[in-house]
Amino acid sequence: MTATSAPPVPRASGASPSGAAGRPRPRGRLAEVRASMPRAAWAVVCSALAVLVLYPLGVLVVRALTGPDGSVGLANFARLAASTGGISLLTGLGNSVFVSLTVTAVTVVVSTLAGYAFARMPFPGSTVVFFVVLVTFMIPFQAIITPLFLTLIQVGLHDSLVGLALVLATFNLPFGIFLMRNSFAAIPATLEDAALLDGCTPLQAARRVMLPLAVPGLVSTALLTFFAAWNDFFATLILINDQAKYTLPVSLNILAAGQNNAVDWGLMQAGVAVTVVPCVIIYLLLQKYYVAGLINGAIK
């Protein structure tokens, strides 16, 4: 805001000198008025947009809680649990939880190990290997889904939730390794050296000194992976055939198809709510880590 800090720019001819020299008071008051007006307008515009953004979610909650007889309550959820729509919500929920937690655990452990090696224990060729990992990041998994399907048949993991979890973990690995490598690289090397001088083995130093400092990166990796696994539709649609093994997003497909040519919208929106609400809660609780992970992964 200080006029003195501005370097002289020859191109700005007319307005600049008069404004800088005089600094007339009326202009300041005008600025105050102009500043408060937009503040009110800003609040109105932002609130209107917030209403637009939240409107679909509001409708979702209302419809999910409106039973078939018009009463408000958990009737739709009870019907879902009792397989009214041709699929049990509880099975879908269990499958989703199993797949998402397995994917998250595998991704976090494997990418922490690899990230640590790339950041702290380089070996001949590690630069090349890391580059290959980054390249796989750029190849869409949709493009290799057909041979992946055949590979799973070969290794006996066809139509299996474990197979699906391993595949989803692999898709999330490049991003996880990238995040964890950055987390470990950001820790000063002197900390590890000090631990080694104190008699720690390199792995003890890694576990007791370095790992605790990389927890924010670890949480970011876990969150991004969990969301990706929980919300996956394409891979599950193709790799899982048995309806009893469907995760929530794919289960919705059955509810949307309806029975006897009639879609039970209350039932379906209750299913959407079960799929959506855990993500919203986790996001609101751990927003800081989620956002940090996205920005670190995307921009660094």
Next chain:
Amino acid sequence: MTAPVVDRAGSALRQPSARRADRRAGAVQGRRRLTGVLLVLPALLLLGTFFLYPLARTVVMSTFTWPLLGNRAFIGLGNYLEAFGDQAFLSAIGFTLVYTLVVTPVLLAVGLVLAGLVQRRTRAARIFQTVYFLPVVIGLASASYLFLFLWQPVIGPTTNLLAGLGVLDVTTNLFGDAVGAFVVVLLLVVWKTAGLQMLLLLSGFQSIPQEVNEAAAVDGATGWQRFVHVTLPLLRPTLALVLVFSVAGSLLAFDQFYILTAGGPDNSTITAVYQIFRSSFIQLDLGYGAALSLLLMLVLGLVSAGQLLLLRNSDHS
């Protein structure tokens, strides 16, 4: 994106070699490298089995007629030649490109407006940030099923709302015609992903030093002039990134069309990935599907290369 990373890892590699003063340090160093290899091994095992091997297999499969059941035969570039004359594939590519060209600027514009609005460091602005970002954490599939309900004729809440305002007739089935379905998908994608663009642009805004804008303001630049001549040029790396996110996401679009339109009406909303899905898993022509996949990969590779080029140029300017 990759260049600085490689440099840093490279210098980390050279450092230890200078330390090889005595034999004991050498042994420790050797063990350390071995540990490094072992730590990377699980990742390589997974990436090898579920990524690199299927990738190599895609290349091989694309040169075969490869029905799911039955005899396969090597046909060289036959699948590729077939693809270039395949009306269904070409129109899927065309539709995907149109979709990408429409979605990308809309998303960027909405993302920029949102980022501009919530840029302030106040509590209220942070709350609005959280709200606008909220749909990003919802799965695209769940969001699609939600929008499928919202826009149903007669019973859909949004259809009823707009009918009440006199915008459209309550019996209008937007999914029934190509333009209507496209509009619903566009609204869905903007609702679902503009928050991500906002967040990335916001962090781009924050990396621009405050002084630069202030200096321009003192020199008499209006808000719009500052935006066009100061903010936008400095935002170029972020813009490149945001553009690639939305272009890559749009070129790979599948969920929203599978759920909302099922490719209809009259196959008018079949995307490239959707066509690959149909070739491989409905027509069960796996070799042809693999060839289409590789063509798609090629397009995405070009987009990624374009991104790197944009980012690199901005480093030198």
